[in-house]
C-alpha cells in the first residue's frame with residue numbers, strides 16, 4: 001500500500017520534469033541557523049507558515065505569509081519555515097519570497113526535495129535552509145543533495161522519524177537533525193518519539209529539532225528536557241490569536 005509520503009514524492013518527481021536547470025550563481029551568503037542555536041540561551045523556535053496539510057486539510061488558506069512571519073519575528077522566533085509545496089500544502093515559492101522580503105531571520109524552504117534543481121530554486125528565492133527527509137531518499141541521494149546544498153552555503157535540516165533513519169542521517173554528519181513526531185505514513189503524532197530517539201542519540205554533537213505536534217508550553221518543556229535545541233511549530237502558531245505571545249511562552253520553557 002502506498003503512503004502519503006510515497007504519493008508526495010512521486011508527485012515531486014513529476015513536478016521536477018517541468019523545472020529546467022539554471023546556471024549556478026552564488027550572489028549571497030545564507031544566514032546560519034546553526035550559529036544562532038550555538039549561542040541561544042533559550043529554546044529555539046522555528047515558526048512555520050502553513051496554509052494547509054494532508055493531515056488537517058485547510059488550515060488558513062487566505063493568510064498573508066509575510067504578515068504571519070512578521071508576527072513570528074516579533075515573538076522572537078529564531079527562524080521561519082515556509083511550506084512551498086502547492087499540491088498538498090497550498091504553498092508556493094512566492095510565499096517564500098514574500099517572507100524573505102520582510103524578515104532577516106534564517107528561512108527554511110520546507111518542501112520535499114528529491115532533485116538538485118529544487119535546491120537551485122530554494123537558493124534563488126532566498127532560502128537559507130532546506131529540508132532533506134531521510135525516508136524519501138536513498139543514502140547516495142541524501143549525501144549528494146546534502147553536499148549540493150552545502151556548496152551554496154545552505155544549511156540542511158535532515159529529518160528523521162525512526163532510529164534507522166537517525167543512523168543514516170548521522171552518517172553525513174549534519175549540524176541540524178529534525179525529529180518528526182508525526183508519522184508521515186499514518187499521521188499519528190507522538191512526542192514520545194523525540195524523547196525515545198534523544199535518549200539513544202542525544203549525545204551526538206548536533207542541534208536536534210523537535211518537529212510537529214507541539215501544542216502547549218508543557219509540550220515544549222518535554223522536548224527541552226529530552227534535549228531538543230529547537231521546536232518546529234506550525235499548526236499551533238497558525239491557530240494562535242497572538243502567535244508572538246505563544247512563541248515567547250515556548251521560548252521560555254526552561
Ligand SMILES: O=C(O)c1ccccc1NCC(=O)[C@H](O)[C@H](O)COP(=O)(O)O
Pocket residue numbers: 004005048050053054055056180184211212213214232233234235236
Ligand atoms: O503536516 C502534515 O500533515 C504532513 C503530512 C505529510 C508530510 C508532512 C507533513 N507536515 C510537514 C511538517 O513537517 C510539519 O508541517 C511541521 O513539522 C509542523 O508540524 P505542526 O506543528 O504539527 O503543524
